Amino acid sequence: xxxxxxxxxxxxxxxxxxxxxxxxxxxxxxxxxxxxxxxxxxxxxxxxxxxxxxxxxxxxxxxxxxxxxxxxxxxxxxxxxxxxxxxxxxxxxxxxxxxxxxxxxxxxxxxxxxxxxxxxxxxxxxxxxxxxxxxxxxxxxxxxxxxxxxxxxxxxxxxxxxxxxxxxxxxxxxxxxxxxxxxxxxxxxxxxxxxxxxxxxxxxxxxxxxxxxxxxxxxxxxxxxxxxxxxxxxxxxxxxxxxxxxxxxxxxxxxxxxxxxxxxxxxxxxxxxxxxxxxxxxxxxxxxxxxxxxxxxxxxxxxxxxxxxxxxxxxxxxxxxxxxxxxxxxxxxxxxxxxxxxxxxxxxxxxxxxxxxxxxxxxxxxxxxxxxxxxxxxxxxxxxxxxxxxxxxxxxxxxxxxxxxxxxxxxxxxxxxxxxxxxxxxxxxxxxxxxxxxxxxxxxxxxxxxxxxxxxxxxxxxxxxxxxxxxxxxxxxxxxxxxxxxxxxxxxxxxxxxxxxxxxxxxxxxxxxxxxxxxxxxxxxxxxxxx
Numbered sequence: 193x194x195x196x197x198x199x200x201x202x203x204x205x206x207x208x209x210x211x212x213x214x215x216x217x218x219x220x221x222x223x224x225x226x227x228x229x230x231x232x233x234x235x236x237x238x239x240x241x242x243x244x245x246x247x248x249x250x251x252x253x254x255x256x257x258x259x260x261x262x263x264x265x266x267x268x269x270x271x272x273x274x275x276x277x278x279x280x281x282x283x284x285x286x287x288x289x290x291x292x293x294x295x296x297x298x299x300x301x302x303x304x305x306x307x308x309x310x311x312x313x314x315x316x317x318x319x320x321x322x323x324x325x326x327x328x329x330x331x332x333x334x335x336x337x338x339x340x341x342x343x344x345x346x347x348x349x350x351x352x353x354x355x356x357x358x359x360x361x362x363x364x365x366x367x368x369x370x371x372x373x374x375x376x377x378x379x380x381x382x383x384x385x386x387x388x389x390x391x392x393x394x395x396x397x398x399x400x401x402x403x404x405x406x407x408x409x410x411x412x413x414x415x416x417x418x419x420x421x422x423x424x425x426x427x428x429x430x431x432x433x434x435x436x437x438x439x440x441x442x443x444x445x446x447x448x449x450x451x452x453x454x455x456x457x458x459x460x461x462x463x464x465x466x467x468x469x470x471x472x473x474x475x476x477x478x479x480x481x482x483x484x485x486x487x488x489x490x491x492x493x494x495x496x497x498x499x500x501x502x503x504x505x506x507x508x509x510x511x512x513x514x515x516x517x518x519x520x521x522x523x524x525x526x527x528x529x530x531x532x533x534x535x536x537x538x539x540x541x542x543x544x545x546x547x548x549x550x551x552x553x554x555x556x557x558x559x560x561x562x563x564x565x566x567x568x569x570x571x572x573x574x575x576x577x578x579x580x581x582x583x584x585x586x587x588x589x590x591x592x593x594x595x596x597x598x599x600x601x602x603x604x605x606x607x608x609x610x611x612x613x614x615x616x617x618x619x620x621x622x623x624x625x626x627x628x629x630x631x632x633x634x635x636x637x638x639x640x641x642x643x644x645x646x647x648x649x650x651x652x653x654x655x656x657x658x659x660x661x662x663x664x665x666x667x668x669x670x671x672x673x674x675x676x677x678x679x680x681x682x683x684x685x686x687x688x689x690x691x692x693x694x695x696x697x698x699x700x701x702x703x704x705x706x707x708x709x710x711x712x713x714x715x716x717x718x719x720x721x722x723x
Contacts, residue, residue, distance in 0.1 A: 225712045229677075229688040232321035233714025234469045238476070239696035239707040240669070243285050243330045245369055252277035252368045256286075257303065257346045261360040266347040271305055271338070274368050279339050282371030286311060286329045289363045293322025295683075296358025298458040300408050301348030302517070303364060307383040308337045309517045311364075312404040312478035314457045315348060316471065317464045318358050319714075320683075327476045331366070332373055333521065336381045338366065378521035390500045390520055392492040394530040397574050398523035398581075399489050402480035403502050405438045405452050405516045413513025416506070417454050417606055417633065418593060420558045424549040427599060430508050433547030434606075435562035435589050437505040438516065440483050442491070443498050446540055448483030449566045451587050451610040452504070454633050456651060462637050463647035465675035465690040469711040473653040473669045473694075480519070484614050486581040487570030490533020505543070525574045533572035537582070541565040555596050560606075563588040580617045585610070603636035623660035630654040639679065646676040665700035689713055 245251075252274035259267035273279070286303075288311065296318055303311040310331050316323060348360050378400070384390055392399065407413040412428035419430035440448040457475055458467035467475075485492075492498055502516040525531050545562040569582040591606035610629040615622050635649030653669040675690025693710040703723070710718035 225715045225717060227689075227713070229465060229468070229686075229690070229714050231684075232319045233323075234711065234716045235323050236316045236325040236469060236471060236476075237709060237716065238471060239694045239709045241696070241698065241705045241707070243283070243328045245283050245285060245367075246371065249282070249369045249371070250277075252370075254366045254368070256305065256344055256364040256366055258363045259346060259361075261299075261301075261348040261350045261362070262352045264347065264349045266345050269344045271342045271344050273339060273341070274366075277368045277370045280370065280372070281332065281335055281338075281368045282373050283330065283369040284332045284335060284338060285367045285369075286327075286331045287365050287367065288313065288327040289324070290315065290326070291322060291324040291361045292316075292318040292358045294318060294320055294357040296350070296352075296356050296360070298460075298464075299348050299350050299360065300406065300457070300515075301346065302404075304343075304345045305334070306337050306340075306342035308334055308381050308519050309402075309404055309480075310334050310337075312406065312480075312517075313348075314455075314471075314475050314478070315360055316458045316476075317468065319468070325476070329477055332375075333377050334381050334519075335373070335377050336379060338368075376523065379524040380522045382520040382522060384500055384518050384520070385497070388499050388501050389497045390492065391495070391497045392489075392520070393522060393524050394493050394495050395525040395528050396489050396493050396522045397486075397525045397531055397572050397579065399485040399492060400521040401440055401448070401483045401485050401500065402519040402521065403438060403440065403450075403483070403516050404478055404480045405450075405502070405504065405514065406455060406478055407436070407452065407504075407514050408455075408457070411511075411513050413507060413511065414457075414460075416452075416513075417591065418602075418604060420549070420593065421547055424556060424558055426556070426558075426595060430506060432506055432545055433558065433560050433562075434591060434593070435506050435545050435547070435560060437543070437564060437587060438481055439503050439505055440485075440518075441499075441501050441503075442485065442488045445488075445535075445538055446566060447485055447488055447538075447568060448583070449540075449564055449585055449587055450481040450483065451589065451608045451629070451631065452481070453479065453653070454606070454608070454631055454651075456633075456649075461635060461647050461649055462645060463673075463675045463677070463690075465677055465688045466647060466649060466673035466692060468690075468714050469716060470671065470673075470692045470694045470709055472651050472671050484581070484583045485520075486572075487535055487537075487568040487583060489531070489572050489581075490570055491535055493531050493533065493572070495530075506545075525576075527575035531572050531574055533570060535568070535570040536580075537567060537569040539567045555594055555601075558591075558593045560589060560591045560593070562590075577619050582615045582617075583612070585612045587611075600639040601636065602638075604633060606633045607631070625660065626658045628656045643679045643681075644676055645679050646674070648674045663701055665698070668695075668697040670695050693718070
C-alpha cells in the first residue's frame with residue numbers, strides 16, 4: 193500500500209447529466225495502436241452525456257475564473273451577473289477548460305461562488321507533450337447565488353519543482369439560458385457561518401443539505417476502503433476497519449447518513465496508466481451527497497442559529513484526510529412570513545460493523561460486513577396545509593480484502609448500497625420517492641519478481657430512482673481497466689501497456705443514453721453510442 197500512496201498523492205484539502213467532454217477525435221484503427229505508451233496520448237474523455245440545453249435558445253456567458261495553479265495560493269476574483277439574460281434561467285451550465293503538460297500528480301480542487309461550493313474536481317495526470325480536458329456541470333440549482341455580485345475563490349493545490357513541472361492552467365465559465373427551469377430550484381442557497389452554524393429563513397418549507405465529501409490528501413483516508421484494524425499486518429490502519437459513513441447532525445441530533453462514493457483519482461491504485469484517457473466515475477465532477485433535512489424544517493424555522501455538523505464515522509480519532517463542505521438549499525413558503533412545525537420521529541438502528549481478520553499461509557484476509565439505518569420524520573404547517581415528510585435511509589457495505597507479505601499482491605472486492613425513501617404527505621395520498629444506489633469496486637494490484645506492476649480494476653456507479661406515479665430512471669456507469677508497467681526505472685523505460693473502457697447508460701421516461709469508450713496504450717479505440 194505504501195507504493196500506492198506514493199503514486200497517488202493528491203494535494204489538499206451532481207448530478208446525472210454532468211459530463212466531461214473529449215476532443216471528438218474518431219477512434220483509432222487497430223493498426224494505429226502502439227505496442228506501449230509513448231510520450232503523448234488521447235486527451236481525457238468520459239462516456240457521460242453532455243448537459244442538455246434548450247435547443248436554439250439565446251444565452252449569455254460569464255467568465256468565473258482564469259488562473260494558473262503552481263502552489264496552494266487560491267485564485268480570488270469577483271462575479272457579476274450576466275447582462276441581457278434576466279434573473280431567471282432555464283439552465284445554467286458551468287464549464288471548466290484545463291490544460292497541463294510535462295510531469296504532475298493528480299490534484300484536488302474546488303470552486304466557490306459567494307462561499308457556495310459549485311464544483312469539486314480533480315485533475316488528470318499529463319503526458320510530457322501535454323493534454324487538455326473539459327468538464328461540464330449543470331449548476332442551475334445555484335441560481336439564487338448567481339443573481340447577485342459575489343466573491344469567487346478557486347484552488348487546485350499544486351506543487352511545481354524541478355521534478356514535478358506541470359502547471360495547471362484552467363478557465364471556468366458560466367453559460368445562462370433565460371427561461372423557466374425544468375425542475376424547482378431553491379429560493380436560497382446558504383452556507384454555514386463558521387463552518388457549522390445555520391440560520392434558516394423563518395418560512396422554510398423544504399431544506400436539503402449538500403455535502404461534497406472526499407477522502408484525499410495522499411494519506412490512508414484516500415484509500416479508506418482498504419484500511420484494516422489491528423492485528424492485521426497492513427500498511428493502512430483504522431481502528432474499526434474500512435467502513436465509512438458520512439453523517440450530518442442538527443443541534444447534535446443525527447439527521448442523515450450516507451455511504452461515501454469510493455472515488456479513485458487519476459493516480460489511484462498505484463497505476464496512472466489506467467486513467468490517462470478515461471478517468472474513474474465522478475473523478476472530474478465530484479457529486480455531493482444530498483440529505484433531505486425537511487423533517488427538521490419546523491425546528492430550523494425559529495429564526496435562531498442552529499448547529500449543523502458533518503462527520504465521517506470510521507476515521508481514526510485525530511486523523512485528517514476528509515473534506516466535507518456543506519451547502520444548504522432552501523425552498524420557502526411564498527405566502528407566509530413564518531412556517532411552524534416540529535420533528536416527530538428520529539430513530540436509528542445500532543450501527544453494525546464486523547471486520548474479521550483471517551490469517552492464512554501466504555495470504556491475509558479481512559472480511560467486512562457493516563451497515564446502519566435511520567428514519568426521521570417531521571411536519572411543517574404551510575400556507576397550503578400541513579406537510580409531513582419522512583426520510584428513511586439504509587446503508588450496507590460488504591468487502592473482502594486480500595493481500596500477502598510485502599503487499600506485492602493486494603486485492604479488494606467491495607459493494608456499498610445506499611437506499612433512501614422520502615415520503616411526503618400533504619393532505620391526501622402520501623407520495624414516495626425511492627432511490628437505490630450501488631457502488632462497486634473489484635480489483636487487484638500485483639508486483640512480479642521482474643518489478644512489473646499490474647493493476648486490474650472494475651468500478652461501478654449505479655442508481656435506480658422510482659418516483660410517485662410510476663416515473664423512474666436508471667443509471668449504470670461502469671469502468672474497467674488493466675495496465676502494467678515497470679517500477680523503479682526512468683519514465684521512458686517503464687514499457688507501459690494498458691487498456692480501459694467505460695460504458696455509461698442512462699434510462700428514463702424521456703428515452704435512453706448509451707455510450708461506450710475503449711482505449712489501448714493511450715489511444716481511443718472505440719467510441720460507440722446507441723440504445
